[in-house]
Amino acid sequence: MTRRERRERDLRAELRAHLDLDAAARVAAGEEPAAARHAAERRFGNLTDVAEVTRAQWGGMAWQALRQDARYGLRQLRRNPGFAAAAVVTLALGIGASVAIFSVVYATLLRPLPFRDAGRVYKLNETTPMVGRVSVSYPNFQDWQSQSRAFAAMSYVHHESFLLTGAGRPHYYGGLAVSSNFFATLGLRPALGRGFTPHEAATDVVLSYPFFERQFEGDSAALGRALRLDGQDFDVVGVLPSSFRWPNQANFLVPLRYWIAHNHAQAADRGDRGDSAVFARLAPGAAIGQARAEMAGIAARLARAYPAADDQFSVAATPLRDAFVGSQQPALLALFGGVVFLLLIACANVANLFLVRGAARSREIAVRRALGASRGRIVRQLLTEGLVLACLGGAAGLGLALAGVRWLVALVPPSLGAGAELRLNGPILGSALAVILLAALLFGLGPALQAARPEVQSELKDEGAGLALARRRRGLRSLVAAGELALAVILLIGAGLMTQTLYRLLHTGPGFQPHHRYAMEIRLRPGYRTDAAVVNFWRQALRRVRAVPGVERAAVGDDVPFTGNHARSDITIEGMPLPRPGGYPHPDLHFISPGYFATLGISLLRGRDFTDRDNAHGPRVAIVNERLARQFFGNADPLGKRLHFGDAGAGKPDWFTIVGEVGDTRMYGLGNPSRLEVYLSAWYAPDSDMEVLVQSRVAAATLAPELRAAAASVDRGQPVFEVDSMTSLIDQSIATPQTTFWLLALFGLAALVLAAVGVYGVIAFSVAQRTREIGIRMALGARAGDVLRAVLGQGLALALAGVLAGWAGAWALTRFLASLLYQVRPADPRTFAAAAGVLALVALAAAYVPARRAARIDPLQALRNE
Amino acid sequence: MAKPRYRTRIELLQGTLDLLILRTLQWGPEHGYGISQAIRTASGERLTVETGSLYPALHRLERQGWIAAQWGESANKQRAKFYRLTALGRRQMARQDSRWAEFVEAVSRVGRPAPEARATPEASA
Numbered sequence: 001m002t003r004r005e006r007r008e009r010d011l012r013a014e015l016r017a018h019l020d021l022d023a024a025a026r027v028a029a030g031e032e033p034a035a036a037r038h039a040a041e042r043r044f045g046n047l048t049d050v051a052e053v054t055r056a057q058w059g060g061m062a063w064q065a066l067r068q069d070a071r072y073g074l075r076q077l078r079r080n081p082g083f084a085a086a087a088v089v090t091l092a093l094g095i096g097a098s099v100a101i102f103s104v105v106y107a108t109l110l111r112p113l114p115f116r117d118a119g120r121v122y123k124l125n126e127t128t129p130m131v132g133r134v135s136v137s138y139p140n141f142q143d144w145q146s147q148s149r150a151f152a153a154m155s156y157v158h159h160e161s162f163l164l165t166g167a168g169r170p171h172y173y174g175g176l177a178v179s180s181n182f183f184a185t186l187g188l189r190p191a192l193g194r195g196f197t198p199h200e201a202a203t204d205v206v207l208s209y210p211f212f213e214r215q216f217e218g219d220s221a222a223l224g225r226a227l228r229l230d231g232q233d234f235d236v237v238g239v240l241p242s243s244f245r246w247p248n249q250a251n252f253l254v255p256l257r258y259w260i261a262h263n264h265a266q267a268a269d270r271g272d273r274g275d276s277a278v279f280a281r282l283a284p285g286a287a288i289g290q291a292r293a294e295m296a297g298i299a300a301r302l303a304r305a306y307p308a309a310d311d312q313f314s315v316a317a318t319p320l321r322d323a324f325v326g327s328q329q330p331a332l333l334a335l336f337g338g339v340v341f342l343l344l345i346a347c348a349n350v351a352n353l354f355l356v357r358g359a360a361r362s363r364e365i366a367v368r369r370a371l372g373a374s375r376g377r378i379v380r381q382l383l384t385e386g387l388v389l390a391c392l393g394g395a396a397g398l399g400l401a402l403a404g405v406r407w408l409v410a411l412v413p414p415s416l417g418a419g420a421e422l423r424l425n426g427p428i429l430g431s432a433l434a435v436i437l438l439a440a441l442l443f444g445l446g447p448a449l450q451a452a453r454p455e456v457q458s459e460l461k462d463e464g465a466g467l468a469l470a471r472r473r474r475g476l477r478s479l480v481a482a483g484e485l486a487l488a489v490i491l492l493i494g495a496g497l498m499t500q501t502l503y504r505l506l507h508t509g510p511g512f513q514p515h516h517r518y519a520m521e522i523r524l525r526p527g528y529r530t531d532a533a534v535v536n537f538w539r540q541a542l543r544r545v546r547a548v549p550g551v552e553r554a555a556v557g558d559d560v561p562f563t564g565n566h567a568r569s570d571i572t573i574e575g576m577p578l579p580r581p582g583g584y585p586h587p588d589l590h591f592i593s594p595g596y597f598a599t600l601g602i603s604l605l606r607g608r609d610f611t612d613r614d615n616a617h618g619p620r621v622a623i624v625n626e627r628l629a630r631q632f633f634g635n636a637d638p639l640g641k642r643l644h645f646g647d648a649g650a651g652k653p654d655w656f657t658i659v660g661e662v663g664d665t666r667m668y669g670l671g672n673p674s675r676l677e678v679y680l681s682a683w684y685a686p687d688s689d690m691e692v693l694v695q696s697r698v699a700a701a702t703l704a705p706e707l708r709a710a711a712a713s714v715d716r717g718q719p720v721f722e723v724d725s726m727t728s729l730i731d732q733s734i735a736t737p738q739t740t741f742w743l744l745a746l747f748g749l750a751a752l753v754l755a756a757v758g759v760y761g762v763i764a765f766s767v768a769q770r771t772r773e774i775g776i777r778m779a780l781g782a783r784a785g786d787v788l789r790a791v792l793g794q795g796l797a798l799a800l801a802g803v804l805a806g807w808a809g810a811w812a813l814t815r816f817l818a819s820l821l822y823q824v825r826p827a828d829p830r831t832f833a834a835a836a837g838v839l840a841l842v843a844l845a846a847a848y849v850p851a852r853r854a855a856r857i858d859p860l861q862a863l864r865n866e
Numbered sequence: 867m868a869k870p871r872y873r874t875r876i877e878l879l880q881g882t883l884d885l886l887i888l889r890t891l892q893w894g895p896e897h898g899y900g901i902s903q904a905i906r907t908a909s910g911e912r913l914t915v916e917t918g919s920l921y922p923a924l925h926r927l928e929r930q931g932w933i934a935a936q937w938g939e940s941a942n943k944q945r946a947k948f949y950r951l952t953a954l955g956r957r958q959m960a961r962q963d964s965r966w967a968e969f970v971e972a973v974s975r976v977g978r979p980a981p982e983a984r985a986t987p988e989a990s991a
Contacts, residue, residue, distance in 0.1 A: 010947075011921075013945075013947070014898065014921070014946075014947040015917070015921065017897065017898075017899070017944065017945060017946040017947065018897075018898050018899045018917065018946075020944055021897065021899040021900070021940060021944060021946060022899055024942060024944060025899075025903075028942075044917050045916065045917055045918055049918060050917045050918045050921055053918055053921075053922045054921040054922045054924075054925050056922065057922045057925040057926040057929060058925065058929070
């Protein structure tokens with residue numbers, strides 16, 4: 001029993017007791033029991049009325065009125081199940097989609113960063129005019145740290161992967177080597193144990209929470225235990241909070257001192273910018289503009305002092321959040337914009353439904369007003385009905401969103417999620433609530449105000465007198481429908497632009513043959529100390545892999561297209577006019593084995609491939625790509641020309657002779673232009689981290705274990721990473737435009753359907769209202785065809801208004817899509833035209849049904865009905 | 867829609883009825899019927915309180931914390947809901963009493979002097 005029910009029962013008992021007491025008193029005074037009872041009841045008055053006015057004192061009056069209105073609204077909805085279903089489904093779609101997308105946007109763009117006062121932390125990169133942002137060399141970092149005043153603290157963070165042994169299969173994990181002030185700089189406190197101190201042992205390790213849970217089952221006894229990384233025991237001294245996240249894989253942190261001790265040469269080389277970044281916290285009172293100016297000054301001084309390493313290098317400071325969000329922001333914002341449009345369309349549609357129904361209910365409302373209901377009361381009633389609908393739609397929408405979030409997690413590429421966990425939480429539920437209230441207002445208020453207009457008289461009189469009012473209502477409904485069409489046009493144009501982008505990306509040749517090609521990454525475990533040992537491993541591995549049944553070709557390369565970063569270097573070409581330092585050509589370098597081009601299907605245009613004799617003892621040879629050859633040799637034959645690495649004048653040059661020219665590839669993804677490329681023999685400068693590339697028609701599932709076994713047969717303790725197919729790598733590289741496309745297309749389709757329903761509703765209602773007028777026209781000689789044309793014309797006018805407004809909106813908005821587009825302009829006229837055409841057709845189709853109904857009106861019937 | 871009949875009357879009575887109830891309760895707990903009888907008797911049959919005014923007033927006073935309710939048994943063993951004055955209600959009664967005295971005093975100064983009970987013709991509704 002609820003509190004209210006208990007109170008209700010109590011009240012009844014109290015009032016009945018009053019009657020009993022009165023009757024008993026009357027009996028005591030000598031009256032007949034029956035007569036006494038009667039007299040008491042007469043004296044008491046209407047028990048129900050008394051109960052009601054008493055109940056009114058209980059408080060929560062507004063709440064009660066709301067409940068009453070809500071109950072009335074629900075009754076109204078039950079009476080019109082078609083209307084209710086249409087409105088709830090429309091709203092559920094709009095609210096569900098927007099909440100689901102918002103939860104992704106929130107997780108990636110808006111969720112607070114897990115650092116104290118994160119707004120004052122910046123990521124610092126070095127920049128060059130040739131490449132843009134690059135990593136920071138350790139000596140430069142040291143000078144920044146000692147010279148900067150605007151930044152209170154700077155921490156050097158180096159990304160490194162470590163081989164974990166002693167816990168199951170050997171496996172590489174990404175980690176960070178950080179300077180000891182990392183925790184203070186970022187404003188981060190370990191959840192367990194401690195962070196690093198300036199006096200920490202070089203072999204302390206702090207675990208990320210997920211790694212701690214996976215490796216130590218979340219047992220705090222892990223503190224003090226050992227973790228064997230790269231064959232060295234590290235002491236677990238702390239665990240990061242579970243909220244910690246990082247743009248790169250960060251399973252654990254080790255002191256930077258450990259990295260420096262093992263990479264003396266790199267840490268001392270000012271020109272060596274490895275895979276590292278600097279994170280810096282602004283000093284109290286310092287502004288970022290001031291800090292940027294200071295850093296530019298420091299960089300300029302360094303460039304003068306160390307021209308060989310630092311000329312033309314400067315510094316970029318990016319807010320921490322941008323470093324986390326990266327390149328996914330435009331796609332997410334585009335999707336969010338799209339889903340907001342969808343929500344607006346859904347609201348507009350329901351508003352239109354309400355307007356139509358408001359017209360149908362105008363008599364009911366007029367009667368209620370005539371009976372004394374105030375204008376405010378009517379508005380409140382209608383708003384409450386809107387709220388009831390919004391709540392029903394919102395509940396259904398939240399259900400959809402819950403399902404949708406799960407689907408989005410599967411659909412959204414990890415790069416887009418940026419390691420974010422997608423789930424409904426406080427801010428998201430809050431936003432859903434806000435959306436529901438906003439929706440209720442958006443579609444409830446207009447109709448409510450209109451319905452409550454003080455034209456009581458005219459509504460109650462015959463319909464003729466209400467014509468002006470009816471026309472005004474039609475105007476509002478048309479406006480709403482045209483607005484829906486305009487929004488649909490914008491969404492269609494967005495989806496159209498993404499379609500073209502995707503089409504062009506998919507039809508851009510990657511420069512190699514991706515089908516039936518597989519890549520298996522192997523990072524040699526520590527212990528291969530000499531180049532000869534490394535070369536020996538790769539040659540043996542290749543021999544075993546080639547022996548696997550079904551393998552047609554195999555080769556190794558330090559990187560495959562679409563993955564990872566590539567080494568780059570300045571080069572000097574023999575005989576070229578010498579540029580300024582920093583202005584040298586800066587091609588990608590690839591270290592490959594013989595057979596690489598054949599395995600990947602890269603065309604050899606001139607000269608020859610490498611052979612096994614192109615090793616440390618053989619002549620120094622290089623192969624260049626077509627773009628480099630054209631740029632520096634024009635139509636002349638590049639074979640026999642020479643180049644060396646680094647800038648001219650830096651010691652005695654080590655010349656490489658060009659022996660081959662190959663076709664261009666899209667190394668950084670289909671959407672990025674091909675670059676200058678130089679290939680060197682892997683046997684000349686062997687790398688311990690390479691990809692084994694395989695051409696085979698055997699299915700990946702069968703092939704992968706065999707390849708792994710083949711590699712393991714060379715060295716049992718050697719971990720092997722995943723085997724990827726090249727086609728999946730290409731798919732991954734276009735996952736963001738693909739996801740964006742699918743979602744925008746989905747939104748566009750939903751928008752089209754909703755807008756069509758909107759147009760249909762407006763025109764069908766107007767036909768219903770004008771039945772008599774149409775009847776008169778037909779009685780006066782108008783033919784069915786004329787009526788059909790007139791009604792269709794109404795639909796076409798709506799479509800035209802929608803298209804024009806939509807074009808204007810798209811013109812203003814699609815430029816924000818520019819960074820997502822490939823080979824198509826944001827204001828692509830063909831896309832604009834196509835969207836308009838599709839929309840006009842749909843609007844006409846939606847108008848056709850009521851138009852045919854209008855054309856079939858029997859004039860006699862229409863006039864008799866009045 | 868709620869019926870407006872009693873509502874206007876509550877407004878007319880408010881203040882006076884509250885004071886009458888509080889005063890009645892200062893002699894001890896009493897149920898609704900007892901309160902209405904006491905007011906009638908004490909006013910020399912001149913004031914009768916309608917149930918439609920009495921019960922809303924009782925529930926309002928209870929909500930304001932001036933009186934508290936409890937089920938009990940009447941003198942002739944009938945179950946009834948008894949109201950008693952709370953400390954807050956006692957203070958409130960004192961305040962209303964003095965305001966009432968001021969009001970009567972003020973009214974009696976205007977024009978001819980009037981007997982005390984005649985000053986509240988609305989209360990006899």
